[in-house]
Amino acid sequence: MQQLEVTKGWLPFYNKPSKPHFKLPEGAVDAHCHVFGPHDKFPYAPERKYTPCDAPKEALFALRDHLGFSRNVIVQATCHGTDNRALVDALEASNDLARGIASIKLDITDEELLKLHQAGVRGVRFNFVKRLVDFLPKEQLEIIAKRIAPLDWHIVVYFEAEDLPDLWDFFTSLPTIVVVDHMxxxxxxxxxxxPEFSLFVKLMRDNPNIWSKVSCPERLSITGPRALSGEQNAYQDVAPFARYLVEQFPNRVLFGTDWPHPNLKDHMPDDGLLVDYIRQIAPTADLQKQLLVDNPMRLYWPEVAG
Known part of the structure; x- marks a missing residue:
């Protein structure tokens, strides 16, 4: 098999995650994760800004079972561009236990959109993080948003906090549910x-169609994990932000592992520890069930959620 040189300094995912101490509620959904490659079957995009380690669907589903999740929401990664074949392959192999968020081009046909929907895609991702992707002009994104609305898909947006003022009008004009990655x-x-986080809270408070993923403490933390597996103080500098959103907007929050944690260079998290972190941000059984079961099922499996 041809070998690819991964981006310098990019860590491989931690392949021996601990068993979480926190028992997830029945039916819990990992609402943000990825599949990468394998590159010999699903090549990475020529325009990519990083090359990851392969992280195929079999590894993702094994992790799901190990951690105690029941379902996954797989988000198309920028390293695959708008080639959604690896995503679709994982969805079709999931036995309806996974849904997907795709990346698409402006010229996608209605037939191609329908095929993605039949495979389990339920949204598209707009990435505004300049170091990761050269994003499309807002006018083109608005056209894409209008095209997916009849499918009852939603839009996932990824951006840096400092860019929210410039993106505010665009986000609040979108015609679908909007899910914000990583708060x-x-x-x-x-x-x-x-004032910075208060602006994001105002975005959610003023726009009931906007949701947030309270995920990726390992990506946001300054202090780092600083905990043995199973303790509740891991990523304690991030927890107050996530807990605030969970408590203020309990019916519009989601949680995901972000496995296999692309572009991390300081440390690669133990996914078992990330599951234990949930107890910090959703301290009651009711909040845990909303975050992990009720909300993702309502958004991604409404036919099951009723």
Missing amino acids: GRPDVSKPVDG
Whole structure:
């Protein structure tokens, strides 16, 4: 098999995750994860800004079972561009236990959209993080948003907190549910009630169609994990931000592992520890069930959720 050189400094995913101490509620959904390659079958995009380690569907589904999740929402990664074949392959192999978020081009046909829908795709991702992707002009994204609305898909947006003021009007004009990745990447060295995070809270409060993933503490933390597996103080500098959103907007939050954690260079998290982290941000059984079961099922499997 041809070998690819992964991006310098990019860590492979941790392949011996601990068993979580926290028992997930029955039916829990990992609402943000990825599949990469394998590159000999699903090549990475020529325009990619990083080359990951292969992280195929078999490894993802094994992790799902090990951690105690029941379902996955697989998000198309920028390293695959708008070639959604690896995503579709994973969805079709999931026995209806996975849904997908695709990346698409403006010229996608209605027939191609329908095939993605039949495979389990339920949304598209708009990435505004400049170091990861050269994103499309907003005018083209608006056309894509209108095209997917009849399918009852939603839009996932990824951006840096400092860019929210410039993106505010665009986000609030979108005609679908909008799910924000990783709380809009707040600077956790700043206070939860400071002006930067307060602007994001206002975005959610003023726009009931906007949801947030309270995921990726390992990506946002300054202090790092600083905990043995099973302890509750891991990523404690991020937890207050996520807990605030869970408590203020309990019916519009989602959680995902972000496996296999692309572009991390400082440390590669133990996914078992990430599951234990949930107890910090959703401290009651009711909040845990909303975050992990009710909300993702309502958004991705409404026919099952009723």
